[in-house]
Amino acid sequence: MTFGVRYGERVPATMYDVAKLAGVSIKTVSNVINGYPYIRESTRERVLAAIKELDYRVNVSARNLRSGRTGMIALAVPELRLPYFAELADSVIRAAEDAGLTVLIQQTNGDRARELSVLSGLHRHRTDGVIFSPLALGEEDRAAFDADFPLVLLGERIFNSGFDHVTMRNVEGARAATEYLMGLGRKRIAVIGAHPGELVGTARLRVEGYTQALVEAGHRADPALVAEAGLWHRSTGAQAMHQLLDSGAEIDAVFALNDALALGALHALHERRIAVPDQIAVIGFDDIEEARYSVPTLSSVSPGREQIARTAVQLLRARIAATADGEPAPPAEVFADFELRLRESTEG
Amino acid sequence: MTFGVRYGERVPATMYDVAKLAGVSIKTVSNVINGYPYIRESTRERVLAAIKELDYRVNVSARNLRSGRTGMIALAVPELRLPYFAELADSVIRAAEDAGLTVLIQQTNGDRARELSVLSGLHRHRTDGVIFSPLALGEEDRAAFDADFPLVLLGERIFNSGFDHVTMRNVEGARAATEYLMGLGRKRIAVIGAHPGELVGTARLRVEGYTQALVEAGHRADPALVAEAGLWHRSTGAQAMHQLLDSGAEIDAVFALNDALALGALHALHERRIAVPDQIAVIGFDDIEEARYSVPTLSSVSPGREQIARTAVQLLRARIAATADGEPAPPAEVFADFELRLRESTEG
DNA sequence: ACTTGGTTCTTCATCGATGTAGAAGACGGC
DNA sequence: GCCGTCTTCTACATCGATGAAGAACCAAGT
Numbered sequence: 001m002t003f004g005v006r007y008g009e010r011v012p013a014t015m016y017d018v019a020k021l022a023g024v025s026i027k028t029v030s031n032v033i034n035g036y037p038y039i040r041e042s043t044r045e046r047v048l049a050a051i052k053e054l055d056y057r058v059n060v061s062a063r064n065l066r067s068g069r070t071g072m073i074a075l076a077v078p079e080l081r082l083p084y085f086a087e088l089a090d091s092v093i094r095a096a097e098d099a100g101l102t103v104l105i106q107q108t109n110g111d112r113a114r115e116l117s118v119l120s121g122l123h124r125h126r127t128d129g130v131i132f133s134p135l136a137l138g139e140e141d142r143a144a145f146d147a148d149f150p151l152v153l154l155g156e157r158i159f160n161s162g163f164d165h166v167t168m169r170n171v172e173g174a175r176a177a178t179e180y181l182m183g184l185g186r187k188r189i190a191v192i193g194a195h196p197g198e199l200v201g202t203a204r205l206r207v208e209g210y211t212q213a214l215v216e217a218g219h220r221a222d223p224a225l226v227a228e229a230g231l232w233h234r235s236t237g238a239q240a241m242h243q244l245l246d247s248g249a250e251i252d253a254v255f256a257l258n259d260a261l262a263l264g265a266l267h268a269l270h271e272r273r274i275a276v277p278d279q280i281a282v283i284g285f286d287d288i289e290e291a292r293y294s295v296p297t298l299s300s301v302s303p304g305r306e307q308i309a310r311t312a313v314q315l316l317r318a319r320i321a322a323t324a325d326g327e328p329a330p331p332a333e334v335f336a337d338f339e340l341r342l343r344e345s346t347e348g
Numbered sequence: 349m350t351f352g353v354r355y356g357e358r359v360p361a362t363m364y365d366v367a368k369l370a371g372v373s374i375k376t377v378s379n380v381i382n383g384y385p386y387i388r389e390s391t392r393e394r395v396l397a398a399i400k401e402l403d404y405r406v407n408v409s410a411r412n413l414r415s416g417r418t419g420m421i422a423l424a425v426p427e428l429r430l431p432y433f434a435e436l437a438d439s440v441i442r443a444a445e446d447a448g449l450t451v452l453i454q455q456t457n458g459d460r461a462r463e464l465s466v467l468s469g470l471h472r473h474r475t476d477g478v479i480f481s482p483l484a485l486g487e488e489d490r491a492a493f494d495a496d497f498p499l500v501l502l503g504e505r506i507f508n509s510g511f512d513h514v515t516m517r518n519v520e521g522a523r524a525a526t527e528y529l530m531g532l533g534r535k536r537i538a539v540i541g542a543h544p545g546e547l548v549g550t551a552r553l554r555v556e557g558y559t560q561a562l563v564e565a566g567h568r569a570d571p572a573l574v575a576e577a578g579l580w581h582r583s584t585g586a587q588a589m590h591q592l593l594d595s596g597a598e599i600d601a602v603f604a605l606n607d608a609l610a611l612g613a614l615h616a617l618h619e620r621r622i623a624v625p626d627q628i629a630v631i632g633f634d635d636i637e638e639a640r641y642s643v644p645t646l647s648s649v650s651p652g653r654e655q656i657a658r659t660a661v662q663l664l665r666a667r668i669a670a671t672a673d674g675e676p677a678p679p680a681e682v683f684a685d686f687e688l689r690l691r692e693s694t695e696g
Numbered sequence: 697a698c699t700t701g702g703t704t705c706t707t708c709a710t711c712g713a714t715g716t717a718g719a720a721g722a723c724g725g726c
Numbered sequence: 727g728c729c730g731t732c733t734t735c736t737a738c739a740t741c742g743a744t745g746a747a748g749a750a751c752c753a754a755g756t
Contacts, residue, residue, distance in 0.1 A: 012472065014712055025736045030714060038733055060473045061418070062712035064409035065741045072452075072474075079438060081637065086434035090427060093455055102474070104420075104452055107441055124360065125408045126420075126450070234641040263641050270643040289429065293582040293611050295618040295643040362742060373706050378744060386703050410742035413711045 013054035022050040033058060072102045073316060074127040076118045078110040078135045082233070082260060083288040084305075085133070088154075091309035092131060099317055101128075110135035110231070119144045119151075129316045139199055150319040152312045156202050164315040166334045168303035170202055173338040174209025177255055177283045177301050180340060182217055186253035186281055189214070190225040192240045192265055193232055193257030206257045206285060224249045229261055237264025245272060251280055253346075259284035259291050259300055266294060266345065282345040296344035304336030311336070361402035370398040381406060420450045421664060422475040424466045426458040426483045430581070430608060431636040432653075433481070436502075439657035440479060447665055449476075458483040458579070467492045467499075477664045487547055498667040500660045504550050512663040514682045516651035518550055521686040522557025525603055525631045525649050528688060530565055534601035534629055537562070538573040540588045540613055541580055541605030554605045554633060572597045577609055585612025586619075593620060599628055601694075607632035607639050607648055614642060614693065630693040644692035652684030659684070 019026040024043060031039055032047040050056075064070045075092050077085040093103045104127055108114040115137050118130065129150030137144070145161045152164045181189050191210050195203035211221045224247065227240040237256060241264065244251060256262035262284030269276050276282055276296055284291060287302035311334050322328050367374040372391060379387055380395040398404070412418045423440050425433040441451045452475055456462040463485050466478065477498030485492070493509045500512045529537050539558050543551035559569045572595065575588040585604060589612065592599060604610035610632030617624055624630055624644055632639060635650035659682050670676050 016712080026712090027714080027737080028735060031735085034714085038735080040734065043734080057469070057472060059413070059712050061409045061412035062741090063714075065407070065413050065712080065743085066714045068741085070409070080428065080434045080441070081438045083431065083434070083638075086428045086431070086437075089434075089453075090429045090455065093428070093453065102452060102471075104450060105437075105441065107438065121405070123450075124405060234637065238641070263638075266643060267641040267645070289582065290431075290611075290638060293586070293615045295614060297615070364742080374742090375707080375744080376705060379705085382744085386705085388704065391704080407742050410711090411744075413713085413742080414744045416711085 012059075013056040014059070015056070017054055018047065018050045018056050021054065022046045070126060070128050071100065072104050072127045073313075074104045074106055074118075074123050074130045076106040076108055076115070076130060076132045076134075078108055078133070080105070080107065083290055084258065084260070084286045087288060088133070088305055088309060091306050092313060095310045095313040099313060101313070101317075108135065112136040112141075116141065116144055119147050121147060121149055124149055128320045131312045131316055135201075138201065150316055150323055152316045152319065154308065154312055156200065156205065162331055164319060164332045164334075166308050166312045166315065166336065168308065168336050169338045170205035171209040171212065173285060173301040173303060173340075174206040174255070174257075175213040176209075176338070176340055177285065177299075178210045178213035179217075180299075180342070181253040181255065181281055181283060181346065182213065182219075184253070184277075184281060184346065187219070188222075188225065188250050189253040189255060190227060190244050190249070190251045191255050191257065192227045192237055192244070193229040193261045194226050195230065196226075196228055203257055210255055222249075225251065229257075232258045232261050234260050234264035234267065237261030238268040239264070241265040241268035245274075253281040254283070256282065256284045259286040259288045259298060262298055262300070262345075263290065263294055266296070266298065270295075276345050277347055287339075287341050291341070291343070294345075296347075299343045299346040300341050302339045302341050304338060307336040360407075361404045362407070363404070365402055366395065366398045366404050369402065370394045418474060418476050419448065420452050420475045421661075422452045422454055422466075422471050422478045424454040424456055424463070424478060424480045424482075426456055426481070428453070428455060431638055432606065432608070432634045435636060436481070436653055436657060439654050440661060443658045443661040447661060449661070449665075456483065460484040460489075464489065464492055467495050469495060469497055472497055476668045479660050479664055483549075486549065498664055498671055500664045500667065502656065502660055504548065504553065510679055512667060512680045512682075514656050514660045514663065514684065516656065516684050517686045518553035519557040519560065521633060521649040521651060522554040522603070522605075523561045524557075524686070524688055525633065525647075526558045526561035527565075528647075528690070529601040529603065529629060529631060529694065530561065530567075532601070532629060532694065535567070536570075536573065536598050537601040537603060538575060538592050538597070538599045539603050539605065540575045540585055540592070541577045541609045542574050543578065544574075544576055551605055558603055570597075573599065577605075580606045580609050582608050582612035582615065585609030586616040587612070589613040589616035593622075601629040602631070604630065604632045607634040607636045607646060610646055610648070610693075611638065611642055614644070614646065618643075625692065625694050635687075635689050639689070639691070642693075644695075647691045647694040648689050650687045650689050652686060655684045 015026050015029045018029045029047055032044050073096060075089060080086045080089060089105055096103045115134050118132055131152045131154060133154040154166055156167060178189060191207060193203060194207050198204045214221050227244050229236040229240045237260060254265055256265055262282055265282055266276060269280060274280055284298050284300040287300040291298035291300045315332055363374050363377045366377045377395055380392050421444060423437060425437060428434045428437060437453055444451045463482050466480055479500045479502060481502040502514055504515060526537060539555060541551060542555050546552045562569050575592050577584040577588045585608060602613055604613050610630055613630055614624060617628060622628055632646050632648040635648040639646035639648045663680055
């Protein structure tokens with residue numbers, strides 16, 4: 001007597017089994033599966049029937065070994081627990097699926113060593129290409145950007161790396177957000193999430209947009225209003241907000257460099273019973289779903305996440321195809337459209 | 349003259365190249381890589397040096413084709429944009445990584461057809477096993493649960509399926525939440541997220557815990573206080589809350605069947621300027637990170653997500669090993685420990 | 697000296713698919 | 727009636743690794 005689970009009783013059918021059942025050669029089965037045109041309709045039907053009958057699935061490993069294609073792409077992001085990246089991953093998975101690709105997610109934790117391992121082709125054999133959203137890598141890692149596999153970079157234009165690159169309009173979006181706050185009559189606009197000393201990257205670009213807006217309006221950026229936050233989590237946003245408030249600086253608005261920071265800031269303001277937006281208006285960046293349901297609802301710059309995901313997958317596919325055809329296009333640089341989503345946290 | 353990106357100039361080294369460089373047979377290289385013990389130390393070092401020199405990586409496809417192992421497991425969840433599943437995926441990926449496994453995420457969208465395709469072994473050849481958190485499948489799909497690959501079920505004990513199963517203490521957690529609300533003196537406790545007519549599944553179990561608590565306290569469950577919500581999103585939670593309020597029912601507390609619903613409810617209450625917890629206390633389920641930063645912060649039942657993820661990976665590994673050894677254990681059934689996390693939304 | 701057993705390494709077949717090359721038949725043109 | 731072209735299908739080598747089996751060597755026991 002047996003009990004418990006038992007596997008492997010059913011041995012998966014191979015192409016050979018299908019061929020035998022359909023009375024054709026194994027290569028013909030392969031041809032049917034791969035859409036080779038010169039096949040008699042009746043033959044194709046017999047093969048398809050046999051495939052169905054045996055519940056046959058292509059062995060991806062075997063195919064890959066022979067053809068070099070895996071049908072998988074990797075998506076390397078910092079952490080899925082950050083809502084923006086969870087939503088991005090969701091979008092990328094859907095876009096990839098529409099193209100018949102499977103996505104393998106790699107979490108880098110924003111860790112430099114782990115990000116470098118992405119570039120070193122950790123999954124070279126597993127995937128046909130990589131969509132990579134680096135966080136920690138900077139100018140000093142330029143040399144590492146010599147990946148010999150199809151690679152599409154997301155997020156920041158770290159530098160002109162020679163790879164396809166899809167990004168958001170960080171500077172413009174940040175400027176628009178800041179301008180909007182100024183349009184509300186706010187004069188003392190703080191920033192949360194700066195990375196002082198950073199030469200490249202999202203933080204720098206968004207702070208640049210903020211500064212541009214201030215300068216163009218004839219104001220000056222006040223260093224006392226710039227709060228640092230290395231990681232862009234809710235917790236660090238709350239901390240930074242508390243520090244700003246503790247510093248005694250006069251503040252009537254906050255531009256948080258992403259929504260997680262903004263939500264942390266909202267939380268801190270709530271703890272101190274400071275009214276939003278009456279006393280301090282808050283705006284974020286990313287427009288994650290949570291922003292539509294926070295209390296108060298959070299205004300944010302919507303960076304075109306869907307567009308970014310779709311474009312990245314499309315570019316990667318083109319790049320993968322070009323690798324085979326040997327007709328490489330010059331690296332593309334795509335900027336997604338942004339939009340200001342105004343909600344309660346900036347009302348009035 | 350060429351411009352743009354070009355790949356494939358560097359051809360990845362194979363085991364054969366390593367063998368040649370190290371002056372040994374290809375099989376010895378394989379043995380070194382796989383930790384075969386009977387190898388002279390000096391030989392091992394030469395091989396390792398050659399591997400480093402050539403930047404050699406095992407071709408996973410070839411290995412898989414020969415050995416049947418892929419080193420990958422699939423995680424099938426409804427949607428990553430739901431914070432609970434994003435956090436779960438994060439935890440599973442980390443746990444798998446510690447075991448040297450790579451995770452392939454499959455989104456089912458809670459769609460019955462897609463969930464069935466998980467069971468039909470869509471990725472049979474790609475992965476060594478599957479961790480599956482079904483949402484739509486019910487008693488009528490029992491027949492489909494005959495997967496011939498290692499499978500660990502998460503979430504609800506849909507039925508005694510013969511597979512390893514890791515779940516949370518839904519009934520007990522829900523009861524504890526409800527009891528806590530009653531302990532605050534609340535008498536009119538509404539529920540959000542019920543699935544009327546559902547025979548199995550999370551909704552039913554959590555409602556059962558709620559009902560048990562009421563009954564044991566000598567109250568009766570009032571159908572007017574039970575609000576339906578098919579999908580457990582913020583939006584549906586807000587809708588359901590509005591409906592409850594519109595219905596004119598007297599309410600002094602809400603037990604939302606998950607945090608997304610609870611956050612939607614908080615949002616709706618905020619829109620109507622109903623004070624939480626003064627007028628209505630709110631408690632959720634899942635303890636997602638967002639709950640710690642909402643306004644007000646949300647009390648919730650923490651279901652032991654980390655423990656669930658680690659246990660699931662561990663069970664799956666054991667099951668995969670057993671498939672090879674042919675020594676199947678009886679299916680395990682693990683209940684994670686829950687904890688009540690009390691925050692502002694139930695204070696006082 | 698000869699067996700025994702452990703260590704170290706190699707040879708060979710094989711996993712399941714696809715690319716290459718070419719065979720066989722049908723058809724039309726001259 | 728022969729040739730070229732198009733269509734349809736097949737045989738065979740091959741991708742890069744691993745399992746099975748065994749060869750060669752050494753030390754120890756009798």
